[in-house]
Amino acid sequence: MSKHTIVVCDHIHEDGLNILKNTEDVNYVYAADIDKTALLDVIKDADVAITRSSTDVDEKFLNAAVNLKAVVRAGVGYDNVDMEGCSKRGIIAMNVPTANTLAAVELTMAHMLSCMRKFPYAHNQLKQDRIWKREDWYGNELFGKKLGVIGFGNIGHRVALRAKSFEMDVVTYDPYIPSTKATDLGVEYTKNFDDILACDIITIHTPKNQETLDIIGEEEIAKMKDGVILINCARGGLYNEEALYNNLKSGKIAMAGIDVFKKEPANNHPLLDLDNITVTAHLGANTRESQKKIAVQAAQNAIESARGSAYPNALNLPIDESKIPSFVKPYIELTQKMAFLLAQSDKSAIRSINVSAEGEISEYLDSLSTFAGVGALSVSGGEEVNYVNAKFWAEEKGITFDTTQLTHNSGYSNKVTVKITTEKGVSTISGTVFNENMQRIIGINNFAFDIEPKGNMILLRNSDVPGVIGEVGKVLGNEGINIADFRLSRGKDCALAVILVDGTVNHEILNKLANLEAAISVSYAEI
Ligand SMILES: NC(=O)c1ccc[n+]([C@@H]2O[C@H](COP(=O)([O-])OP(=O)(O)OC[C@H]3O[C@@H](n4cnc5c(N)ncnc54)[C@H](O)[C@@H]3O)[C@@H](O)[C@H]2O)c1
Numbered sequence: 001m002s003k004h005t006i007v008v009c010d011h012i013h014e015d016g017l018n019i020l021k022n023t024e025d026v027n028y029v030y031a032a033d034i035d036k037t038a039l040l041d042v043i044k045d046a047d048v049a050i051t052r053s054s055t056d057v058d059e060k061f062l063n064a065a066v067n068l069k070a071v072v073r074a075g076v077g078y079d080n081v082d083m084e085g086c087s088k089r090g091i092i093a094m095n096v097p098t099a100n101t102l103a104a105v106e107l108t109m110a111h112m113l114s115c116m117r118k119f120p121y122a123h124n125q126l127k128q129d130r131i132w133k134r135e136d137w138y139g140n141e142l143f144g145k146k147l148g149v150i151g152f153g154n155i156g157h158r159v160a161l162r163a164k165s166f167e168m169d170v171v172t173y174d175p176y177i178p179s180t181k182a183t184d185l186g187v188e189y190t191k192n193f194d195d196i197l198a199c200d201i202i203t204i205h206t207p208k209n210q211e212t213l214d215i216i217g218e219e220e221i222a223k224m225k226d227g228v229i230l231i232n233c234a235r236g237g238l239y240n241e242e243a244l245y246n247n248l249k250s251g252k253i254a255m256a257g258i259d260v261f262k263k264e265p266a267n268n269h270p271l272l273d274l275d276n277i278t279v280t281a282h283l284g285a286n287t288r289e290s291q292k293k294i295a296v297q298a299a300q301n302a303i304e305s306a307r308g309s310a311y312p313n314a315l316n317l318p319i320d321e322s323k324i325p326s327f328v329k330p331y332i333e334l335t336q337k338m339a340f341l342l343a344q345s346d347k348s349a350i351r352s353i354n355v356s357a358e359g360e361i362s363e364y365l366d367s368l369s370t371f372a373g374v375g376a377l378s379v380s381g382g383e384e385v386n387y388v389n390a391k392f393w394a395e396e397k398g399i400t401f402d403t404t405q406l407t408h409n410s411g412y413s414n415k416v417t418v419k420i421t422t423e424k425g426v427s428t429i430s431g432t433v434f435n436e437n438m439q440r441i442i443g444i445n446n447f448a449f450d451i452e453p454k455g456n457m458i459l460l461r462n463s464d465v466p467g468v469i470g471e472v473g474k475v476l477g478n479e480g481i482n483i484a485d486f487r488l489s490r491g492k493d494c495a496l497a498v499i500l501v502d503g504t505v506n507h508e509i510l511n512k513l514a515n516l517e518a519a520i521s522v523s524y525a526e527i
């Protein structure tokens with residue numbers, strides 16, 4: 001039995017490790033305790049890597065991981081995964097998105113309460129200094145305060161709900177959700193970021209990306225109330241750290257609760273010198289409950305992806321199958337097969353691939369285009385081309401992709417057409433799906449057909465003269481090739497025959513067909 005090598009790069013709960021150890025077709029390698037330079041040597045054998053936020057899946061890592069097919073981020077945030085680098089190499093990146101949500105929500109509430117009561121400082125005074133001085137620790141209540149929540153996803157909306165149980169007023173800013181997601185929960189929704197800046201306490205729960213990096217800096221802090229409290233249990237750098245430091249020092253910001261830093265580990269960070277901050281070392285996900293759930297899911301997902309059977313929560317696949325209506329899937333398959341057929345029928349350098357569609361399927365042109373790319377490019381690229389890297393692969397070779405949404409006029413409820421331009425010319429193929437999954441090719445280069453996209457096909461373009469079918473039958477019969485089906489479509493002054501044959505057809509036989517007097521061109525494709 002061939003084994004899949006799964007390398008665990010960071011600490012995960014033993015329940016996940018046990019799943020890997022006890023799976024027969026997995027060669028499990030534990031590399032969480034070695035340094036990141038030594039990891040580069042270990043990772044070269046990995047089919048799949050499991051990482052947390054302590055391992056950067058960067059250029060160095062990816063260059064070393066020459067066999068890597070998938071990487072599983074055992075957690076939510078994937079800002080430390082070079083997604084483009086993964087895609088270019090055909091590596092599927094996955095995360096485990098909701099298993100640590102509650103842990104992060106509760107840590108956020110802990111920081112919030114801690115900031116209100118200066119809990120760690122009061123604790124240290126009594127425990128370390130053995131001083132009983134109650135007058136030093138007058139805090140504030142959450143009750144009646146206004147909380148601004150930036151990002152109303154899995155964590156943000158749960159923080160809002162818990163804040164409401166403390167009888168806080170809550171307002172959220174998240175341009176990517178319908179306002180009702182907030183208002184249905186009794187949370188005010190705003191599109192005006194200044195409404196957040198006007199709050200007593202602000203907490204952030206967005207991913208870290210170009211748009212959210214430094215989303216709060218000097219300018220935003222200047223608009224805030226004196227004595228505002230800021231919480232960040234999402235990602236370091238969402239609040240500009242220099243601005244945070246300066247305004248904590250001046251007292252403009254009364255307190256900050258920080259779990260995450262721009263560069264981690266952050267054991268020498270200037271923010272740690274301040275005495276109006278509560279800090280934790282990226283512990284948002286560190287509850288036993290969440291680590292157990294994450295590790296189990298990460299291990300299961302790693303095994304499935306190593307086997308190539310499933311890619312749960314894939315982040316760089318062109319389509320999330322769980323989120324598309326069932327009618328789309330056969331069109332996607334059909335589009336890939338049609339592009340594969342067309343590219344085989346004209347084996348020359350591809351310049352561009354256009355996918356057009358009409359009907360409801362035209363809402364999915366981006367995905368159809370990727371799958372057409374895989375179909376067409378795999379003729380020359382073989383297994384090197386996959387759904388993740390097809391467009392990068394094409395880009396390197398100067399092949400362009402585009403899509404066209406057509407108005408509905410062919411009479412089919414849905415129709416997809418792939419047009420491939422090569423250095424020799426332009427060819428097109430169209431298809432539709434009947435009765436949910438009956439895939440059919442309905443046109444090749446303007447010749448109408450009704451062909452199942454399956455099997456070995458000879459495409460013969462010939463002058464429309466009598467006797468061609470007989471001559472073709474004779475050539476193939478002499479070579480011992482059985483004709484399974486013969487479809488002929490007549491055009492203005494020539495015809496196109498699609499001949500389905502049992503067995504494969506070599507160049508010699510194709511040449512004999514090409515030498516027939518009526519033959520204009522002959523090509524061959526296998527689907
Ligand atoms: N401290 C930890 O250990 C820890 C644990 C889990 C998650 N996290 C981090 O917490 C953050 C939130 O995680 P989640 O699971 O709730 O993610 P999520 O994807 O469920 O929610 C993110 C929300 O942010 C919103 N958003 C995106 N861009 C925005 C913008 N410019 N302005 C406002 N809103 C925007 C999205 O619409 C979405 O609703 C992530 O950064 C994640 O990495 C940290």
Ligand SMILES: O=C(O)CC[C@@H](O)C(=O)O
Binds near residue numbers: 051
């Ligand atoms: O514990 C980790 O690896 C990171 C936790 C958290 O930040 C996440 O993104 O899931």
